[in-house]
Amino acid sequence: MKTQKESIFKNAGFQSILAAILCIVIGLFIGFLVLLAINPAGAGEAIVTIMRNFLNYPTRPAQMKYLGNTLVKTAPLLMCALSINFCYKVGLFNIGAAGQYVAGAGACLYAALALELPWYICLLCAMVAGGIFGTIVGFLKAYANVNEVIAGIMLNWIGLYLVNMLLAGVKEQASPYTFNLSSTNTAAILPTLGLEKFFSNNKYVTIAVPLSILIAIVLYIILTKTKFGYELQATGFNKDAAKYAGMNEKRNMILTLMIGGALAGTGAAFLYLTGFEQWQTTASSVPSMGFNGIAATFLGGLHPIGTIFASYFIQHITSGGAYLDKAIYPSQISELISAIIIYLCGFVLFFKFAMNKRVDAAQERRKAAAENAAAKGGESK
Amino acid sequence: MILLIQYTLIFASVLTLVALGGCFSEHSGVINLGLEGTMVMGALGGALTLKALTGAPYIVIVLAAILVSALSGLLYTVLLGVASIHFKADQTLVGTAMNILATAAATVMVKAINMAENPDNVSATIQYVNSKRALIVRIGNFEFNWFMLVAVIALICSYVLLYKTRFGLRLMACGENPQAADSVGINVFKMRWAGVLISGILGGIGGIVYITAGVSEWKFETGVAGFGFLALAVMIFGQWKPTNIGLAALLFGFFRALSNVYSGFPFLAALKIPGTIYNMMPYIISLIVLAFTSKNSRAPKAEGIPYDKSTR
Numbered sequence: 001m002k003t004q005k006e007s008i009f010k011n012a013g014f015q016s017i018l019a020a021i022l023c024i025v026i027g028l029f030i031g032f033l034v035l036l037a038i039n040p041a042g043a044g045e046a047i048v049t050i051m052r053n054f055l056n057y058p059t060r061p062a063q064m065k066y067l068g069n070t071l072v073k074t075a076p077l078l079m080c081a082l083s084i085n086f087c088y089k090v091g092l093f094n095i096g097a098a099g100q101y102v103a104g105a106g107a108c109l110y111a112a113l114a115l116e117l118p119w120y121i122c123l124l125c126a127m128v129a130g131g132i133f134g135t136i137v138g139f140l141k142a143y144a145n146v147n148e149v150i151a152g153i154m155l156n157w158i159g160l161y162l163v164n165m166l167l168a169g170v171k172e173q174a175s176p177y178t179f180n181l182s183s184t185n186t187a188a189i190l191p192t193l194g195l196e197k198f199f200s201n202n203k204y205v206t207i208a209v210p211l212s213i214l215i216a217i218v219l220y221i222i223l224t225k226t227k228f229g230y231e232l233q234a235t236g237f238n239k240d241a242a243k244y245a246g247m248n249e250k251r252n253m254i255l256t257l258m259i260g261g262a263l264a265g266t267g268a269a270f271l272y273l274t275g276f277e278q279w280q281t282t283a284s285s286v287p288s289m290g291f292n293g294i295a296a297t298f299l300g301g302l303h304p305i306g307t308i309f310a311s312y313f314i315q316h317i318t319s320g321g322a323y324l325d326k327a328i329y330p331s332q333i334s335e336l337i338s339a340i341i342i343y344l345c346g347f348v349l350f351f352k353f354a355m356n357k358r359v360d361a362a363q364e365r366r367k368a369a370a371e372n373a374a375a376k377g378g379e380s381k
Numbered sequence: 382m383i384l385l386i387q388y389t390l391i392f393a394s395v396l397t398l399v400a401l402g403g404c405f406s407e408h409s410g411v412i413n414l415g416l417e418g419t420m421v422m423g424a425l426g427g428a429l430t431l432k433a434l435t436g437a438p439y440i441v442i443v444l445a446a447i448l449v450s451a452l453s454g455l456l457y458t459v460l461l462g463v464a465s466i467h468f469k470a471d472q473t474l475v476g477t478a479m480n481i482l483a484t485a486a487a488t489v490m491v492k493a494i495n496m497a498e499n500p501d502n503v504s505a506t507i508q509y510v511n512s513k514r515a516l517i518v519r520i521g522n523f524e525f526n527w528f529m530l531v532a533v534i535a536l537i538c539s540y541v542l543l544y545k546t547r548f549g550l551r552l553m554a555c556g557e558n559p560q561a562a563d564s565v566g567i568n569v570f571k572m573r574w575a576g577v578l579i580s581g582i583l584g585g586i587g588g589i590v591y592i593t594a595g596v597s598e599w600k601f602e603t604g605v606a607g608f609g610f611l612a613l614a615v616m617i618f619g620q621w622k623p624t625n626i627g628l629a630a631l632l633f634g635f636f637r638a639l640s641n642v643y644s645g646f647p648f649l650a651a652l653k654i655p656g657t658i659y660n661m662m663p664y665i666i667s668l669i670v671l672a673f674t675s676k677n678s679r680a681p682k683a684e685g686i687p688y689d690k691s692t693r
Contacts, residue, residue: 330492339482346470
């Protein structure tokens with residue numbers, strides 16, 4: 001008998017992409033409905049504006065410049081997403097990425113503005129600070145059985161207040177924002193290596209952008225091709241089984257959250273060491289970067305490479321929201337859309353399950369029909 | 382001093398209400414990480430009611446605000462119920478999405494409403510100065526807030542409901558061992574829906590109490606500034622038991638109140654501790670307490686795990 005060709009709908013990668021596209025389409029559609037409700041006249045144009053983002057500029061140099069801006073913010077988002085992704089592979093929901101990101105921001109800005117250190121040291125500081133925050137969660141989880149979600153949330157707020165306090169000494173007199181890097185310590189700005197030339201001399205496009213993509217690829221290789229990655233994933237699948245197989249599950253958990261924390265912390269350095277944004281020392285809520293990372297991770301089908309594209313997409317529409325006519329539509333529409341997309345990602349598992357079931361049922365039916373036909377053929381002879 | 386007591390009580394009321402909400406949801410087996418978002422939605426509904434009813438009799442204002450915010454919270458948690466009970470979604474993911482969604486949606490809605498009233502007003506702020514008077518009864522220097530009473534009633538009702546009624550015991554069974562509960566004829570899905578919706582009601586009321594606690598206008602871009610998460614900490618600190626939750630809420634409310642009024646105490650002001658330290662305290666305390674108590678945690682055993690009949 002001829003082996004039946006596997007249906008494309010059964011392919012896990014294809015399913016993830018299909019699910020992601022479905023989430024995006026539904027998310028955008030709901031966003032469109034909200035725009036319609038606010039002001040029907042310009043709703044169609046507005047949703048196109050969000051999706052066009054930098055393409056809203058008429059000339060190519062301007063477009064490239066603002067594409068650069070979107071990429072500058074994609075890099076930290078991708079790092080947060082990778083942090084969550086990496087931990088999720090080991091069965092840990094690193095909701096603390098937001099706090100690790102905050103810790104990284106505090107550490108690198110303090111190193112840059114107060115201690116006036118060069119960029120590579122600042123970057124390292126951010127990595128270490130994020131790593132420490134992650135390690136705390138890991139220790140609590142491994143040795144005191146504290147749920148990593150709860151510990152992460154607590155640390156998010158502790159980190160926010162801590163960093164606000166730390167950076168209060170290096171802020172402008174007249175505003176709550178920290179000093180500008182370009183006027184205080186240019187040595188702390190990440191090098192561009194000539195990348196800005198591709199983006200109409202957008203000086204904020206630094207090595208952070210290619211580095212973050214490189215890190216995504218490295219993580220993918222670590223998780224799928226190395227013994228270390230295999231052990232981590234095994235711990236994620238079944239903690240006890242991993243333990244009995246001789247793996248040190250406690251060490252693995254702490255290590256995972258440490259790496260996750262370092263990734264998120266580095267992400268903060270990737271943004272704040274470009275000088276693109278300053279930290280607001282009166283911030284009363286944890287920056288959304290870490291939470292948007294959750295969106296990017298799940299939208300990317302929990303795959304490091306998929307996460308690259310998903311991060312770009314989330315940032316693309318978030319930046320796109322800024323081009324809406326503020327007199328008619330609030331720019332938070334794009335946050336609304338990404339929140340809806342995260343919510344819909346919760347249904348992805350069920351979606352895949354349902355799809356597998358359908359494909360299986362269809363195959364069953366075809367097989368049964370074929371057998372039936374064969375049996376009938378036998379009888380008539 | 383009176384101010385400190387007043388703030389402690391009102392913040393404790395918020396935390397009690399919201400933590401009790403979380404408690405019901407978790408006892409039924411669903412982790413409601415979206416309490417923060419539920420509070421925002423409750424606050425939105427309540428604030429709009431307060432604004433709309435300016436000038437109405439006080440009793441009407443109080444009752445309507447409670448009713449509308451409870452309803453807003455209830456409707457919002459339907460999102461959690463659908464995803465986590467019927468579609469087996471990751472509850473942490475859905476909760477997080479709800480938190481982001483609530484702040485974004487509330488901001489968009491308030492801005493749209495403000496802009497419709499006055500095209501020049503693009504802020505996300507709702508004012509309810511006049512209606513707020515309805516919520517408060519002055520006893521000397523102490524401002525008694527009707528919501529404090531609501532919190533106490535909710536606490537007593539929750540205790541009775543959870544431990545003294547058939548419904549409560551069944552609800553808790555669904556969070557401990559849903560398979561066993563199902564085998565004796567309890568409808569696990571229905572019970573979980575009940576838990577989730579009750580958490581929506583309480584979370585929603587908590588939202589309106591929070592935004593009327595100290596101020597008379599609210600900027601919805603800030604959401605509820607982490608109070609929903611603080612309530613989660615209170616719930617865990619209270620080990621999922623209503624009476625302990627009430628006590629934990631008083632403690633956490635006290636620290637929160639200190640950060641508001643510490644400058645009024647000469648000896649505290651002399652210590653020159655920044656206000657942010659007091660803000661941080663509740664979170665640090667709960668982390669430390671969690672570290673010591675989680676080994677033998679009283680958390681509902683089946684919380685966070687979608688119920689699947691076929692695993693019975």
